Amino acid sequence: MTLKFYMTPGSCSTGIHILLEELDLPFEVTLVNLPAGDHLKPVYRALNPKGTIPTLVLDDGRALTEFQAIAYWLARSYPRKRLLPDDALLAAQTLELMDYVVGTVHGQGFTRIFTTERYLPAALTNADRSVWHASVQARGCEIVSEAFAVIEARLPETGYAIGADFSIADAALFYVAFWADKTALPLPPRCAAHYQLMRSRPVVQRVLHEEGYR
Ligand SMILES: N[C@@H](CCC(=O)N[C@@H](CS)C(=O)NCC(=O)O)C(=O)O
Known part of the structure; x- marks a missing residue:
């Protein structure tokens, strides 16, 4: 058996x-x-049953869902790459940042931008629908920008997000920065520097290439 990864x-x-x-x-x-x-x-x-991606099916057939749970399992199961710091405080800060990225930047912000219809009441006239649509999207942009400002205040000027090494939090921060890039939402300077650092990693370049980004 091998790991089975369900992705988009x-x-x-x-x-x-x-x-x-x-x-x-x-x-x-x-x-x-x-x-x-x-x-x-x-x-x-x-x-x-949540109908979300990613899902990772483990060697024994059990399925893991939720970004943070999958990332944590990978880091703990394959510790040689030290994707989660040994130090308890640094590990907690890694989880703290990852949770904020997935729960707030993605879960509250980008979902309003990418899946706006879900935030609209069912009964709306077409005219009202377009007004609501624009305001939900605008709110999504505000949430993303406020959350990046919060992250910016905690990021080091250079290097990875937590401690000296690449961690699971960097992978989370990367995907929302990638979305910001694709949707032309501005990143504050430290977030932008972190994004460029991530883009310079050969693995990140390979993954983007494999996913069809040239
Ligand atoms: N909290 C979930 C969120 C996953 C999520 O919302 N993924 C999106 C794609 S980025 C998705 O599955 N969208 C389909 C849907 O929600 O119907 C996680 O951490 O895995």
């Missing part, structure tokens, strides 16, 4: 894809086409 190019699963490649693990990829609704089909729901 250019989505939050890119962060987990980076971690799998950093660890140099053998894994099989299944592409989940979100616009086609693959994540809502019974075969995928049987694996992940």
Whole structure:
């Protein structure tokens, strides 16, 4: 058995894809086409009832979901790459940053930008719908920008996010910075420097290439 990774190019699963490649693990990829609704089909729901990606199916067939849980499991299961610091405080700060990225930047901010319809009441006239749509998107941009400002205040001027080494928090911060880049949302200077540092990593370049970004 090998790890089975369910992913969508250019989505939050890119962060987990980076971690799998950093660890140099053998894994099989299944592409989940979100616009086609693959994540809502019974075969995928049987694996992940939440219908979200990423999902990682372990050697024994058990499925892990949620970015932070998968990243934590990878770091703890393959400790030689030290993707989670040994020091308890640095490890806690790594989880703290990762949770803020996934829960707030992604979960509260980018979801309003990418899946705006979910935030609209069902009964709206077309005219009201476009006004609501614009204001939900604007709120999403505000949340993203406020959250990047919070992260900026905690990031070092150069280097990785926590401690001296690349960690699971860097992979999380990378995917939301990648989205900011793709949607032309400005990144504050330390976040932008972190993004460039991540883009200079050969593994990140390979993953983006594999996911179709040239
Ligand atoms: N909290 C989840 C969020 C995952 C998530 O929302 N993924 C998006 C793609 S980036 C997704 O699956 N969207 C499909 C949907 O929500 O229907 C995690 O950490 O894995």
